[in-house]
Amino acid sequence: xxxxxxxxxxxxxxxxxxxxxxxxxxxxxxxxxxxxxxxxxxxxxxxxxxxxxxxxxxxxxxxxxxxxxxxxxxxxxxxxxxxxxxxxxxxxxxxxxxxxxxxxxxxxxxxxxxxxxxxxxxxxxxxxxxxxxxxxxxxxxxxxxxxxxxxxxxxxxxxxxxxxxxxxxxxxxxxxxxxxxxxxxxxxxxxxxxxxxxxxxxxxxxxxxxxxxxxxxxxxxxxxxxxxxxxxxxxxxxxxxxxxxxxxxxxxxxxxxxxxxxxxxxxxxxxxxxxxxxxxxxxxxxxxxxxxxxxxxxxxxxxxxxxxxxxxxxxxxxxxxxxxxxxxxxxxxxxxxxxxxxxxxxxxxxxxxxxxxxxxxxxxxxxxxxxxxxxxxxxxxxxxxxxxxxxxxxxxxxxxxxxxxxxxxxxxxxxxxxxxxxxxxxxxxxxxxxxxxxxxxxxxxxxxxxxxxxxxxxxxxxxxxxxxxxxxxxxxxxxxxxxxxxxxxxxxxxxxxxxxxxxxxxxxxxxxxxxxxxxxxxxxxxxxxxxxxxxxxxxxxxxxxxx
Amino acid sequence: xxxxxxxxxxxxxxxxxxxxxxxxxxxxxxxxxxxxxxxxxxxxxxxxxxxxxxxxxxxxxxxxxxxxxxxxxxxxxxxxxxxxxxxxxxxxxxxxxxxxxxxxxxxxxxxxxxxxxxxxxxxxxxxxxxxxxxxxxxxxxxxxxxxxxxxxxxxxxxxxxxxxxxxxxxxxxxxxxxxxxxxxxxxxxxxxxxxxxxxxxxxxxxxxxxxxxxxxxxxxxxxxxxxxxxxxxxxxxxxxxxxxxxxxxxxxxxxxxxxxxxxxxxxxxxxxxxxxxxxxxxxxxxxxxxxxxxxxxxxxxxxxxxxxxxxxxxxxxxxxxxxxxxxxxxxxxxxxxxxxxxxxxxxxxxxxxxxxxxxxxxxxxxxxxxxxxxxxxxxxxxxxxxxxxxxxxxxxxxxxxxxxxxxxxxxxxxxxxxxxxxxxxxxxx
Numbered sequence: 001x002x003x004x005x006x007x008x009x010x011x012x013x014x015x016x017x018x019x020x021x022x023x024x025x026x027x028x029x030x031x032x033x034x035x036x037x038x039x040x041x042x043x044x045x046x047x048x049x050x051x052x053x054x055x056x057x058x059x060x061x062x063x064x065x066x067x068x069x070x071x072x073x074x075x076x077x078x079x080x081x082x083x084x085x086x087x088x089x090x091x092x093x094x095x096x097x098x099x100x101x102x103x104x105x106x107x108x109x110x111x112x113x114x115x116x117x118x119x120x121x122x123x124x125x126x127x128x129x130x131x132x133x134x135x136x137x138x139x140x141x142x143x144x145x146x147x148x149x150x151x152x153x154x155x156x157x158x159x160x161x162x163x164x165x166x167x168x169x170x171x172x173x174x175x176x177x178x179x180x181x182x183x184x185x186x187x188x189x190x191x192x193x194x195x196x197x198x199x200x201x202x203x204x205x206x207x208x209x210x211x212x213x214x215x216x217x218x219x220x221x222x223x224x225x226x227x228x229x230x231x232x233x234x235x236x237x238x239x240x241x242x243x244x245x246x247x248x249x250x251x252x253x254x255x256x257x258x259x260x261x262x263x264x265x266x267x268x269x270x271x272x273x274x275x276x277x278x279x280x281x282x283x284x285x286x287x288x289x290x291x292x293x294x295x296x297x298x299x300x301x302x303x304x305x306x307x308x309x310x311x312x313x314x315x316x317x318x319x320x321x322x323x324x325x326x327x328x329x330x331x332x333x334x335x336x337x338x339x340x341x342x343x344x345x346x347x348x349x350x351x352x353x354x355x356x357x358x359x360x361x362x363x364x365x366x367x368x369x370x371x372x373x374x375x376x377x378x379x380x381x382x383x384x385x386x387x388x389x390x391x392x393x394x395x396x397x398x399x400x401x402x403x404x405x406x407x408x409x410x411x412x413x414x415x416x417x418x419x420x421x422x423x424x425x426x427x428x429x430x431x432x433x434x435x436x437x438x439x440x441x442x443x444x445x446x447x448x449x450x451x452x453x454x455x456x457x458x459x460x461x462x463x464x465x466x467x468x469x470x471x472x473x474x475x476x477x478x479x480x481x482x483x484x485x486x487x488x489x490x491x492x493x494x495x496x497x498x499x500x501x502x503x504x505x506x507x508x509x510x511x512x513x514x515x516x517x518x519x520x521x522x523x524x525x526x527x528x529x530x531x532x533x534x535x536x537x538x539x540x541x542x543x544x545x546x547x
Numbered sequence: 548x549x550x551x552x553x554x555x556x557x558x559x560x561x562x563x564x565x566x567x568x569x570x571x572x573x574x575x576x577x578x579x580x581x582x583x584x585x586x587x588x589x590x591x592x593x594x595x596x597x598x599x600x601x602x603x604x605x606x607x608x609x610x611x612x613x614x615x616x617x618x619x620x621x622x623x624x625x626x627x628x629x630x631x632x633x634x635x636x637x638x639x640x641x642x643x644x645x646x647x648x649x650x651x652x653x654x655x656x657x658x659x660x661x662x663x664x665x666x667x668x669x670x671x672x673x674x675x676x677x678x679x680x681x682x683x684x685x686x687x688x689x690x691x692x693x694x695x696x697x698x699x700x701x702x703x704x705x706x707x708x709x710x711x712x713x714x715x716x717x718x719x720x721x722x723x724x725x726x727x728x729x730x731x732x733x734x735x736x737x738x739x740x741x742x743x744x745x746x747x748x749x750x751x752x753x754x755x756x757x758x759x760x761x762x763x764x765x766x767x768x769x770x771x772x773x774x775x776x777x778x779x780x781x782x783x784x785x786x787x788x789x790x791x792x793x794x795x796x797x798x799x800x801x802x803x804x805x806x807x808x809x810x811x812x813x814x815x816x817x818x819x820x821x822x823x824x825x826x827x828x829x830x831x832x833x834x835x836x837x838x839x840x841x842x843x844x845x846x847x848x849x850x851x852x853x854x855x856x857x858x859x860x861x862x863x864x865x866x867x868x869x870x871x872x873x874x875x876x877x878x879x880x881x882x883x884x885x886x887x888x889x890x891x892x893x894x895x896x897x898x899x900x901x902x903x904x905x906x907x908x909x910x911x912x913x914x915x916x917x918x919x920x921x922x923x924x925x926x927x928x929x930x931x932x933x934x935x936x937x938x939x940x941x942x943x944x945x946x947x948x949x950x951x952x953x954x955x956x957x958x959x960x961x962x963x964x965x966x967x968x969x970x971x972x973x974x975x976x
Contacts, residue, residue: 021591023616028605029593034561045558055590081564082592102590107577126577145571146564240575245876246903247636249572311872312639313865386571389563389637394863396559396640429861461862463558
C-alpha cells in the first residue's frame with residue numbers, strides 16, 4: 001500500500017523534502033539487489049519496493065523517523081552501503097520504509113587510544129586510510145572495504161582476513177548508539193554511562209548478545225547510528241605509496257613485511273599448516289583469496305588481471321603458456337599470508353618460523369606468485385580489500401555456498417563434497433566451470449586462530465535465466481550435500497531464506513536444535529519492538545509457533 | 548545502440564557501489580574518497596551509475612515510467628566517467644558510461660530533456676555554437692596575434708582549434724592566446740579557422756545524436772578539404788570528442804578520416820622534449836594539477852569494435868573479437884605534468900584524487916548549463932581539495948574546468964590562482 005500523504009509530509013518535515021522520495025523509479029533503485037533473482041518470483045532482480053526512501057542526517061532524525069513508523073505502522077529497513085538482498089525490504093505484504101544512511105558519514109579517530117568513532121556511511125576504505133596515517137589499522141570485513149564499518153560492527157560479526165590478527169569488529173566494539181524499533185535511544189557500554197568509549201560491555205548497558213543480526217543488516221533490530229571500534233597497531237609505512245594502474249595497483253612491501261602465496265600438498269597438510277600458524281602466532285593477514293576464481297583457472301586469471309592490457313578472453317591463451325599448467329597444479333591447495341614484523345629481527349624470526357612450518361608440513365612458497373609484481377599486488381589487495389567485487393568477475397553473478405566455520409580439521413572435511421558438488425552442478429555449462437574447488441576464506445575469523453571456513457564461489461550469469469536457475473539448484477543441492485555428510489547447511493541457506501514465507505521461516509526456526517534462543521529473542525523483541533516495525537529477519541519465533 | 552543493448556549490464560550490476568567511490572586502492576582519506584559527484588550531491592542511489600542502470604531496467608521492464616524525476620536522474624550527472632573506471636576495477640562485462648549516454652539519448656528521443664536543452668541545441672542549429680553567439684566573432688580571440696587564417700581553398704597541415712568556450716569567453720582569453728603564443732615561439736606552422744565550427748560533443752552528451760553526426764561529418768569534410776593532418780586544441784572536451792567520438796561517427800574506412808588529434812599540452816610536451824621550447828624564466832609557484840575528465844579518463848585512443856558477446860567455461864562472459872576496454876588510465880595524464888615539471892621554479896603537488904581517480908570540475912555532461920547549483924557545488928569541492936594541498940595555483944587544461952574553478956574561487960573568496968598549463972608555460976619563455 002502506498003505511504004499516506006500525511007505520513008509522507010511528516011517525513012518531509014523531519015528530514016527535508018529533498019531527502020525523502022516515493023518516486024517509483026527511485027524506489028526501484030532500492031528494491032534492486034544482488035541475489036534477489038535467486039529468491040524472488042519469476043527470477044525478478046527486484047526485492048519488494050519500499051514505500052519511501054528516507055535519508056536522515058542525525059540520530060535525532062532517525063529517532064523521529066522511527067517514531068513516525070510506529071505511528072503509521074510502517075516497517076523500517078536501514079542500510080549502510082546497501083548490498084545483498086537482505087538490505088532491501090523483504091516481505092511484499094509489509095509496507096517498508098528504506099532508511100538510506102548515507103548522509104550520516106562522519107568519523108573521528110582518537111589517535112592516542114586507537115579508537116575510531118564512525119557513523120553508518122563510513123566505509124572501511126575511509127577508516128583504513130585515516131587509520132594507517134596515524135599508525136593504526138583496522139580489520140576489513142571479508143565483503144571488502146566498500147562496506148560500512150558500523151554495519152559490520154553492530155549488525156554483523158565483522159570478520160575478515162585480518163581478523164586472525166586483530167579480531168573482528170564485533171570483538172572490538174567499544175560502544176554504540178542504537179535507535180530501537182520503538183524509538184528509544186540506547187547507548188551501550190562505557191559510552192552509555194558517559195565514560196567514553198572504553199569498553200563495550202560497561203559500565204552501562206551491554207546489549208552485545210541481543211542487538212546483533214547475522215550478515216550486514218540481516219536480522220538487526222532498529223537502527224544503529226554511531227559506534228566506536230578498537231583499532232590495531234599498523235607496523236608499516238604511514239603513507240600509502242600505491243603504484244601501477246587500474247585494475248592492478250600495487251603496494252610496495254615494507255622491509256618488515258613479507259607477502260607470500262603458500263601451497264600445500266594435501267588438505268591434511270593445509271589443516272596442519274593452519275594449526276601451526278595459529279600456534280606460533282605469526283601472520284598479520286591470512287586468507288585463501290586467489291582461489292575465488294576457481295582452482296582450474298585462478299593462476300591464469302590473476303596473471304591476466306595484473307596485466308591491464310589483458311581481459312577475460314585472454315585467460316584461455318594464458319593457460320596454454322609454458323609453465324601455467326604446472327603452476328595451476330602447484331597452486332591447487334594454496335593460500336596467501338602477510339607477515340608483519342615490529343622490527344627487522346622480528347620479521348626475520350617470523351620468516352624462519354614460517355619456513356620451519358612449511359618444512360614440517362611439506363608445503364612451499366609459490367615462486368611465481370611471490371615475485372615482486374604479484375607480491376606487491378597481493379600486499380595491496382589483502383591490506384585494503386579493494387578488489388572483493390571480483391567475486392562477480394566471470395559472469396556478473398556470484399553466490400556463496402558452504403562456508404561452515406570451524407577448526408581447519410573440520411573444514412577440510414567438507415572440501416571434497418563441496419568440490420564434487422560444484423563440478424557436478426557446473427557440468428552442463430550453466431554455471432562457470434572453473435574447477436570444483438572455488439573455495440575461499442579467512443585463515444581464521446577469530447584472533448589467534450582456530451576458526452576458519454571456506455566459501456564455495458559459484459558464478460552464474462544473472463542475465464541468463466537458465467544459468468540463474470542452475471544457481472538456485474546448486475544452492476538447494478549444496479544443502480542436501482551438506483546434510484548428507486553431517487554438516488549443517490551453509491551460507492546458501494541464509495540466501496534462500498530471504499525468499500521463504502513467514503510461515504516457513506517460523507516453522508524452520510521452531511524446528512531448530514535450540515529453539516529457546518528464538519523464544520528468548522521474541523521476548524526481547526516484544527520489549528523493544530512492540531509494534532513490529534523492525535526487520536522481519538530478526539530471528540524469533542512467534543508464540544503460536546513455539547514448539 | 549539502444550537501451551536494450553545495456554539490459555545485460557543492468558541485470559549483471561550487483562549494486563556493489565564501487566561506482567560511487569574512486570578506486571579503493573587509491574583512497575587516502577575520509578574526505579576525498581568519493582568519486583561520483585552526482586550521487587554525493589543528490590544522495591539517492593538512482594543518481595549513481597548502478598542506480599541509473601536500475602532505473603533503465605525498471606523502465607525496460609515497465610515497472611516505472613519516465614517522469615520529471617527520471618529525467619533528473621538521467622541528466623543530473625557530469626558523465627565524468629569515474630564510475631566507469633571504478634566499475635572496471637573488477638568487471639570486464641560492464642560499460643557504465645556508455646549506458647548512461649544511451650539512457651540520455653533514449654529520453655531525448657522521447658522529448659524528455661532538461662528545460663534548457665531545447666534552447667542550447669537551438670543555438671547550435673541556428674548560430675553554430677551552444678552559446679548562440681555570432682560565428683563571425685569566433686576568431687576575435689586571436690586578434691593582434693598575427694596568426695595564419697585558413698582561407699577558401701588554402702591548405703594547412705596543422706589547425707589550431709580553439710573551441711567555442713575559449714573562443715567566445717573573454718575571461719578565458721589569456722589561456723588560449725598563451726597557447727597560440729607558445730606555439731608561435733616554438734616555430735610551429737599552424738593556422739586557425741575563422742569559421743571554426745563547434746565540435747558538437749555537448750550535443751552527443753545531451754542525446755542529440757543526429758545533430759552530433761551532422762556536425763562531425765561537416766567538420767571532417769572541411770578538414771579533409773583543407774588538407775588538415777593535425778588538429779591541436781586547448782579544449783579537453785573538443786579533444787575527447789575528436790579523439791573518441793569522431794572515429795565512430797566517421798565509421799571504419801571513412802573517406803574523411805579523423806586527423807591526428809593533439810591537446811595543446813601534448814604538443815607543448817613534444818616541443819619541450821625536442822628542444823623547440825626552452826623555458827628559461829623562473830616561475831616560483833607551487834601548483835596542483837587538475838585532470839580534466841575529457842583529457843584523462845575520456846582521452847584514451849578510440850578502437851573500433853564490431854563484435855558479439857560469447858561465453859567460455861560455460862558462463863564466463865567474453866567478447867569476440869575482444870571488446871576495447873577503456874579503463875581510463877591511458878588518457879593524457881603525463882604530458883601536462885611533464886610540461887609543468889619543465890617550468891623552472893614550478894613545484895607540482897598532487898591532489899589525493901588525481902589521474903583516473905580525479906574528481907570532476909562539475910561542468911561536464913552539460914551540468915553547467917542545466918544544473919548550475921550542482922555544477923558550482925562540484926567545482927567548490929574540487930577547489931577545496933586543491934587548497935588542501937597547500938598549492939598557490941590550481942592549474943588545468945580545459946576551458947570548462949578553468950571557467951568553473953575561477954568562479955568557485957571567486958565565489959568562495961579563496962586565495963588560489965586558476966591557470967591553464969600553457970599560460971604558465973608562456974610565463975617561463
